[in-house]
Amino acid sequence: NQMIARIIMEEAGIEVDTAANGKIAVDMVQDTNYDVVLMDIQMPVKSGIEATKVIRNELKLNVPIIAVTANALKGDKEKFMAAGMNDYLSKPFKLVELKSKIAGLTGRQEAVEDPSPIREVNNNRDATGKLCDLSFLQEVSNGNDDFVAKMIEGFLEHTPDSLEKITRHAENKQWDRVRAIAHKIKPSIDFMGLKSLEQDIRLIEEYADDQTNLVEIIALTQRLKEVCEQAMQQLRKELSQFAQ
Structure with a gap:
């Protein structure tokens, strides 16, 4: 998720630093005069x-x-x-939303620009039977094939480990870990346009959090694994088309 946000911002010409955890984030904010902080x-x-309370109060x-949250609930x-x-921003967010938030907080109105017309990307490809709808990625990247390819590569690299862990934790009834991984991979499901799993991943997180419908x-985790594995097979073929 951090990688996705970073690539989106760097594609827009925004200089980005990232922190591996909240403590490091606090240290970085203390040492560097940032224009704005996106706080997961x-x-x-x-x-x-x-981390925010330390930055403000200490x-x-x-x-x-x-x-930045993948689950903005009532009262959040x-x-x-x-x-x-x-x-706050809810993941997955669009670049224009991020720019608007930054402009509103920093007064830099030049940060908000009407996105350039989105050019058609490989519009001659037959989408029938494809599990992933990449139109959102194409929209946020303004039709940048390199950006979309990076997102696919990142999904292919990181998803297998998450799938192995979430199914193992579910089988071992480690519900807190199931919830944490579901929350982590939910934006990736959304970004990759896996429509058939958008509701499932939210139910997994909700049920694991409440420890209901165990x-x-x-x-649901077994279905998540099966559908993602099928989608990854399709995406590997998709990558070759972006390389052409």
Whole structure:
């Protein structure tokens, strides 16, 4: 998810630093005068909310902070604002949304531009039977084939490990770990246009969080694994077309 956000911003000419966890994020904000901080709510060591409270209450810094979450539920916005954040984005977000938020917080109106017309990308390809709808990736990249190829490569690289872990944790009834991985891979499912899994991945996260419908979680994770494996086979073929 961090890689996806980074590539989206770098494609727009935004200079980006990334932190592996909330503690490192706090240290980086303390040492560097950033224009804006995108704060992932779910990070190891310190959560996004915990890191923001340190930045506001201990470091006394006023750098604009935008919460980034894959699951903006009712009441979350108020929670983010109470912690000291200035705004929030729900993943997956579009570049124009990010630019608008940054412009609103920094006063840099030049950051908001009407996106250039999206050119047709490989529009002669037959989408029948494809599990992934890449139109969202093509939209956020403004038809940049290299960008879409990087996203596919990242999905192919990282998804197998996540699938192995989530199915194993479900079989072992480690529901907190199931929920964490479901939350982690949910934006990737959305970005890759895996429409048939968008509801499933949200149900897995919800059921694991509430520890309800536990038998169904196991069935859903098995389906998640099977559909993703089929999709990855198709995406490997798709990559060769982007390379042409």
